[in-house]
Amino acid sequence: MLPVATVWRVEAMQMTVDGLVIREKMLSNDNRLVTILTGEHGLVRAFMRSVKKLGGTMAAATDLFSYSSFTLFYNKEQYSADGAEPLRIFYHLREDLEKTSLASYLAQLAEELVPQGEPAPEQLKLFLNCLYLLEEDKRTVDFIKPVFELRLLTMSGYMPDLVGCQGCGEYEAEQFFFSPATGTLLCGHCANGTPPQGSIPLTKDQLAAMRHIIYSQANKVFQFKMTPQGLRNLGKITEVYLQAQLDRQFSSLDFYHRLRQTTLSLQQSLQKQPTTEIQEHDEIE
Numbered sequence: 001m002l003p004v005a006t007v008w009r010v011e012a013m014q015m016t017v018d019g020l021v022i023r024e025k026m027l028s029n030d031n032r033l034v035t036i037l038t039g040e041h042g043l044v045r046a047f048m049r050s051v052k053k054l055g056g057t058m059a060a061a062t063d064l065f066s067y068s069s070f071t072l073f074y075n076k077e078q079y080s081a082d083g084a085e086p087l088r089i090f091y092h093l094r095e096d097l098e099k100t101s102l103a104s105y106l107a108q109l110a111e112e113l114v115p116q117g118e119p120a121p122e123q124l125k126l127f128l129n130c131l132y133l134l135e136e137d138k139r140t141v142d143f144i145k146p147v148f149e150l151r152l153l154t155m156s157g158y159m160p161d162l163v164g165c166q167g168c169g170e171y172e173a174e175q176f177f178f179s180p181a182t183g184t185l186l187c188g189h190c191a192n193g194t195p196p197q198g199s200i201p202l203t204k205d206q207l208a209a210m211r212h213i214i215y216s217q218a219n220k221v222f223q224f225k226m227t228p229q230g231l232r233n234l235g236k237i238t239e240v241y242l243q244a245q246l247d248r249q250f251s252s253l254d255f256y257h258r259l260r261q262t263t264l265s266l267q268q269s270l271q272k273q274p275t276t277e278i279q280e281h282d283e284i285e
Helices: 056-061 097-113 121-135 141-155 204-215 228-246 251-266
Strands: 014-026 032-038 043-048 066-075 078-089 161-165 176-179 184-187 200-202
Touching: 014 097, 014 121, 032 121, 043 066, 056 066, 056 078, 097 121, 097 141, 097 251, 121 141, 141 204, 141 228, 161 204, 200 204, 200 228, 204 228
Parallel strands: 043 078, 161 184
Antiparallel strands: 014 032, 014 066, 032 043, 066 078, 176 184, 176 200
16 A cells, blocks of 8 residues: 655745656756656646755655655745655666556656646546556556556546447447547447448447446556457557547657567467456555
8 A cells, every 4th residue: 555645734935745756857967857746736846956965865766756755945936855755666667668668658648637736636646556556567568558548538638428329329339439539439320330530449348448447436447357459459549549639649658669569579479368357456545
C-alpha cells in the first residue's frame, strides 16, 4: 500500500506537497527543473538548485518517477524547492527499458492533460498504481497502456459515449462500430452494413473492456481480463482515439513502440500462453 494523500501546509510563501516527479530537466550548475504531479494542485513545476550538493536523499527524491514530499517556496509566480524526502522510488522500474519507456509516455500524457493549479487526486492515484503494477509485474505493459490512455482521457473531459448506439440506443448488438473522431458507437443495423468512414469495428470483448475502463470505480479499473493479443489490439484502439481527440503525436510513444516491437519479435517463437484469471491486488488508497 502506498500513501497518496497530498498535503499542503502553507506558512507565508512556504508549503509542503507530496507528488510524483514526471519530468526532470537538467540545467547549468547542477540545477534542475522538475514537473511534479500532485493531488491537490495538479502539475507543479519547481526549480531546484545544486541538487547533488544537497545530498543523496535529496537527489533521489527529485529523480524521474520518484514519489516524494517536497518543501516548496512560491515567489514571483514561480516555485522553487528547498528540500525533498522520498516516499517511494520505483528503482526496479528503471531497470526495465521497456517499462521505463512506457512510463515516459504516460508522463507525457499527464503533462498534456493534467491541469496546473487544480486538484488531480485521481490522476495521481492512477499514475502511481500504474507504476506500482508495472514494477511488481502484476500487469503487463500491454495492459497498462490502454487503461491509462482511456481512463486519463475520461478524467480530462474526453470520455467517449459507449452506453449504446447513437442511432437507436441499443446497448448490446451483434456488431458495433466506434468512431474515434466523435467517441460514439453505431450498431450494425443503423450502419446498414456499411461502416462509417474512419470507424473501427469492435468485438464484444473490446467494447466490454472499454466500458469497464471508463465506467468502473477507481479501485476496480484494473480488474478485467483479456488475452495478450486482445490487449494489444485494445491498445491500438485507445491510441487511435487519443490521437484523434488530442490531434497530436507523442515522441515518447514512438520510442516505446520501437522497443515493444523488438520484444514481440523476439517472442515470436514462444507459444502463446492461455488467458489466466487476474487476481485482486493491493492498490493505493
